[in-house]
Amino acid sequence: MKEALAAEALAAGFAKMRVARPDAIPEAAGRLRAFLQAGRHGQMGWMAERSHWRGDPAALWPEARSVVMLADLYTPDHDPLAVLEARDRAAISVYAQGRDYHDLVKKRLKRLGRWMLTRHQDEAIKVFVDTAPVMEKPLAQAAGLGWQGKHTNLLARDLGSWFFLGAIFTTLDLPPDPPEDEHCGSCRACLDICPTGAFPAPFQLDARRCISYLTIEHKGPVDPELRPLMGNRIYGCDDCLAVCPWNKFAREGSEMRYRGIAGAPTLAELAVLDDAGFRARFAGSAIKRIGRNRFIRNVLYAIGNSADRRLAPVARNLRGDADPVVADAATWAEARLTER
Template identity: 80%
Template sequence: MEAQARAIGFAKVGVTRPDALPELPARLAAFLEAGHHGQMGWMAERTSWRANPAALWPEARSVIMLAELYTPETDPLAVLDQPERAAVSVYAQGRDYHDLVKKRLKQLGRWMLERAPGHQIKVFVDTAPVMEKPLAQAAGLGWQGKHTNLLSRDLGSWFFLGAIFTTLPLPPDQPEREHCGSCRSCLDSCPTGAFPAPFRLDARRCISYLTIEHKGPVDPELRPLMGNRIYGCDDCLAVCPWNKFAQAGSEMRYRGIIDAPLLADLAGLDDPAFRARFSGSPIKRIGRDRFIRNVLYAIGNSGLPKLHPVAAALLQDPDPTVADAAQWACTRLDKA
């Protein structure tokens, strides 16, 4: 199976059991009780499935976890020093990974079922109550670092995860142990201090959450800390020393839709133009208004008076959150 998975395009594969994580219910409950999920109410829904993979599909006997690379070709943090341009998380610069990874999962699943007739599979890519990162660690793909993301000694930080649940009883792989040691690079790099402790994330302060999941105005205290990041944040991933072992990604469709564009060009997008520009991109799902809100925060943080007219043009935007962001940006640039 490993050879076939690699031939399809996956970089790594591992197997675990659906009941391999008895500690998940307590971990999830603590995260939710602390309110660290913010507005992501879906995380508190169907917790019986999310905290127990064996309950999601009781007939499943094995979980196959797969990694697909999207390693950047250049330093993803370089754009942070270009205030008139937008910083977009590496994973969102091309085609939506949900579509591409799911196709590969189904292809591998069909190959498996041809060799094991009578069995069944279900595939998941970040769209169901499946805790992919703990399952991936249990399957030996890597470990959840102090930033809570999965990383690997031979892949670094830059890979997507996919899961195939199957009724096939497959021999499980050994789980991976943690290899962070005393390193604090990811924790210290966070612009907003989103890590209250190692291995704990408060999403309410995470720029990825704020730019993608958070609806409405962002706390004014946090806006200046977002810099020019308009969709996601790669800081804690990019500084990880394990990335020196990262392998190059081969899927070129994860690049090319957007790459450090000018903020002024993005601010002028109306809804049809936004949808056309980001067709096939994961960015499309947050909608034009939330996207323009993020762009205006970046304009306000730019310190560039020449962008004042760009922000001022949106002061009367029909969306109150966009209008609020425009006012904030104009005020910041007035001071600049």
């Protein structure tokens, strides 16, 4: 059954499949507790609210006997760091360049799940893609899919850094795979490149300083100390992923829908988007979930960091925006540019 399932997973578009037991990450609860107690989750209160499930997959669904972990490639066809030099353009994380991965990965998981149920009708499954209290990365390492690097993201020797994770919890008893060891060695590339110093130590992340968190999860104004460090990154940050040496073994992704929506547009064209324009431009994209106001806030921080005085009028036009956070960002951006 497991061999047939792996073949079906590849046919569904996944790059790799491995299996773990629900109780394979006993250390996860303690690590999560320490992370939360230190306040490193910032405004992500949902992490604390359901931490009893997040820290113990067996508690989330006690009937589950196996966790099938799957990797879905979104490897970029360009250097994600190159756009950081084009300071009048928006740097958008590779994973959000195309269609929302939640939708595409879930469709593949459901297809695979239906295939499982046709062969074992007395069994049950649940599929998860980053929206339930499941610690996918520790489970993926326990399953042998890859390991959590010093930047806390998952990477693999045969896939590099660029893949999404999906999980199928099942009552089917499948043989587990051996866990993957850590292969970072003495490398510090991901730690040293971080613009905001979001890694207090190797294998530790303080989300409150992470640009991905600041541009996506953080509500309200960003600390003025951190704004200049964000550069032109307006949605997520790929620096620690892109610099990883293991990416020389990354495989090309076959799903073209992970590309093509966002690109690297100019900051000037993004700054004028109203709510309707924002929704229309990013329909089907993961970007839409943060809403127009938070998005424009990020664009204005990038404008302030652009050193392009021609963008000062763009910022000035938003100083009277109905959203006070946007207005604050516009005032900050114009002041930065005129001071220069």
